Amino acid sequence: MIRLTNIEKRFGDLTVLKGVTLSVAEGRVTALIGPSGGGKSTLLRCINLLEIPTAGTLRIGQEELSFRDGVPPAWREIQRLRRQTGMVFQNFQLFPHRTAIENVMEGLVTVQKWPHERARERAFALLQKVGMAHKADAWPATLSGGQQQRVAIARALAPSPRVLLCDEPTSALDPELSGEVVEVLGRLADEGTTMVMATHDLRLASRIAHDVVFLEAGQVVEAGSAQALFTQPKHDRTKRFIATLTQQGQHGEGV
């Protein structure tokens, strides 16, 4: 359902993605793992076009867009693809001047022009889904990190995206708080939400991901089912990296 073909991203002289090709099937959860600076976040941001790839082709559902160096795509084209996605950020990035439920309603009301009442109903249902209905009228500043991230997940889901992108959704949270986020994402995965997530959190990846892509220095080193990659990695490099994640997991889960 999502297909990246030869996605390349350069920032000046620095090439962050060196021709990444991967696909994500509908209803599957793919975890991008790999060392910091390896291109996970950039790859994720190339899917919703917060970064415009330098070259390559991006396909989400029926929508496709090709990139050529130096030719920025039209805004309409960007919006066409971006509307297929929802994004959860490492630092939540809730709108601090809007209450929890207003955060979730924002895309529906402002972008999709839903009537206020209908948007409120859908937002409330989504807050219930992430276990935050009791804080619907709270300001983000009064919520814990885990609560903020759950509201952010509801906000990302509000416009019914085809794919939920999660950029290190648990790494700003302590193990206990990240637990509640993992649980919510796990439930979404069980319901068949298509997801792509960049993560260092082994608990998150192993609990939720069907597929894992190991990315280093802008290239896919190894990709496969979570089961295969975590238990029998083919490459030495993958093996070593997963070993470090496991060690961290023993010292205190997550990073």
Place this chain on the structure above:
Amino acid sequence: MLHWLTLMADSLPSLLWAALVFTIPLTLASFALGLMVGLLSAVIRLFGPAPLAVVVRFYVWIIRGTPLLVQLFLIFYGLPSAGIVLDAFPAALIGFTLNVGAYTSEIIRAVIGSVPKGQWEAAYSIGMNWNQAMRRTILPQAARVAVPPLANSFISLVKDTSLAAAITVPELFQAAQRIVATTYEPLILYVEAALIYLVLSSALSALQLRLERRLGRYGGFLEAKS
């Protein structure tokens, strides 16, 4: 002493009238227009095409770098030589608007820039375009931070309108001057004028505090104790 009080009481109506008809409208109108100029200038500096941003920088440079009084004289006494004749009030309005615009453009540029980039990204990620992100996400957050420095500009402006006296606008200070010319009581009259300016700017200070609290009600800011 009694003589002073009588003088104050007698002159108060004319001074208040001058404040009501000239000082206050001039302040409000040039601040409102100046804010628009400032917002536009800030947006051009941050997001506009480079040549236009250079023009705006030039405008800010000229206005901030020359005395307000000189600018007012140029507009009112200088421009007629170039064939542009303006009445005193519009000349003052233009002068103050340009001035407010230049100073507030720097404030607005700074506060827009102070909203974390992640907020733009969050807005884009739910499908907003630039306009929607700016209007719904960035400006409301920037506004809270902008209140104290904008209040500075506003309060300066109230007092600076006294310069319009020099280009024949019969505002508060000029009204005081005129009464001094007939009564020869500069001390009393200028103290009285100063007190009226003080009352006006105090009202703005109070407004500032209320606005800060209102715009910052979502929390996450250090608030002034008083």
